Amino acid sequence: MSAQPAVDAGATPFLEARDLSVEFVTRSGDVARALDGVHVSVQRGEILAVVGESGSGKTTLARTLIGLQRPSAGEVLLEGAPLSYSQKGLRGLRSRVQMVLQDAAGSLNPRQTVYESVAEGIRLHRRVARDPENRSEAELVAAALAEAGLRPPERLFLRYPHELSGGQKQRVLIAGALALRPELILADEPVSSLDASIRGEILALLLKLRSDLGMGVVVVTHDLGLAWNIADRIAVMYLGRVVECGTTEEVLSRPRHPYTQALLSVVPEIDFLEPVVLHGEIPDPSRIPAGCRFHPRCPQLASGAAATAGVADDCVGTPLPVLPAGGDHRVACHLDAVRTT
Amino acid sequence: MNGVDAVSAVLDLRDVTVTYRTAEGPLPAVRGVDLTVRPGEVVGLAGESGCGKSTLVGTVLRLQPASATVEGEVLVLGQDVQSISWGKLRALRWAGASIVFQGALHSLNPVQRIGAQIAEPIRLHEPELSRQAVDVRVEELLEQVGLAASRKRSYPHQLSGGQRQRVMIAMALACRPQLVVADEPTTALDVMVQAQILDLLKDLVRDLGVGLLIISHDLSVLADICDRVVVMYAGRIVESGRANEVFTDPLHPYTKALSGAFPRIGDPAARYAPAGLAGDPPDPRDLPPGCSFAPRCPLAVPECTVAEPPLVEVGPGRPVACIRVGES
16 A cells, blocks of 8 residues: 655645634623634645544545635635635635535435536536646546545435445545545545545545545544554644644654543543443533633543642643644643653 | 353243245245253343344344344243233343333433433332332432432433433343343443443352343353354354454354454564455345355355355354354
């Protein structure tokens, strides 16, 4: 299978989120900070996994990266240039960055054939007129379906979503994105609704697109095994912030944040960590805890390890700095800070 | 699995076959399944969409649609569910055996408080209980599944996915059944919430001594919680055995694919190498000749398409349906 390609870490990132915040006002008038100062970046041809539980802000991050959500603060940069939210600007972004939504079954129009679903984007972005090889619309649709592993493509043209299996639906969605020849695909939980045996096929497809077409991928998931399978780098999110980031090997083999450690420890087949089942769920983003936002659930604080190291007061009272994008293995944790210095 | 005492088993499926009548002809969804769950035992049923596992769950409480024909015996607490009278069946549902259905979000009534939903089966089965006694029981159940008793006044939309799944489990336990069937209880949940729910199920089996049958397509989850695992493909059992052995040392090529689908994090061989299985499961109306798995099987040889391989014991309590297992 394709090995990790040489990614130039010093180059201008292809897509970057800089100090991104997204706030929603709830019906009761509270301000929920779905994203609260996030830096992430992805290079050309790089596969970045954004992992976290429901409520961590990972889907909001993906939506903001593709301009579906405007940030309250901070900015999204495409090759170093801030995103324009005009219709033209967004169309330009989306011909280069495509999103594959979660829930393939719900994302396809049940009354549209496979051909129509894939051709829609081709028409919207006038791909036929711009095709360097002068291919017809049908040829472009067929090529995209074939690239997504649906062969022979012509046999699927007139099928409706209900006639397809879950894996085939997911491939049709990916084909719709591929038809536009994007340079980056944003995939939100691309395999979570699929059967175990099909999951590997879709992940292998993402790796193949990277090695054949140089396509980058940002994959949003709660599945750490998926990240281990395909990602070059990982950003772990908790309550609107990145709490740990680094290469996949660093983050998953030597996790340093207590939250990452807990997430990894409950993966059924992990045996190098004692299972730490955290109580409760991610708190309400309109009431972000003071100090370290993870402290109410932190096993290190509860066990007294933070107090022994003399950081317990910081954990509950001192906010942590926002982690920069890219580069080294970094962790937003008071305990880790004293342990590593 | 031979010589199981029918009375001691809370669930005993004997050569169960389920066939749906469809416009395109008969559709055999389950073909000759034997399965036993004893009190205090956790049995996992693994397989992908369309393998017949949810159909099998339906037969346990005679919930299969009218278009289905069930053959063989489905014994719950020794009673043949498919032939007993309506009255006996109603007594058995909830109080003898209960099902935690897939998709907690859609299984709860959105306009009824959860306390009332948990109370419903209790009131039906124990009409002599006073309102107060039912209320006390509802609060106990909520606490048993790790929710505050005050949650009984919440509506489903006010709960998170994990909390709703806990409510579903509380409902299943409401009438103190001896058998609980959980259909994909953790599929839509996050890893941490999944771990919480699995811990809860483990505790309940230990404390209450119920028999638990868990359905999942994730073999790693089943290996974590089950005593035994049964793997189904295209309506048949292809392998079963002790949960850990089936997961770490799968023998059937299909089980191998299922086990390999979830990588072991830290294993360098899995980096940039997701394991998959090409193709889709067969159409049950048009099964391939011989072994149903042969068209997708990396080990298939021409003999595989001659006859459906029988389940053969290759070790103690370890039946496998594959002619290539045991070849050296």
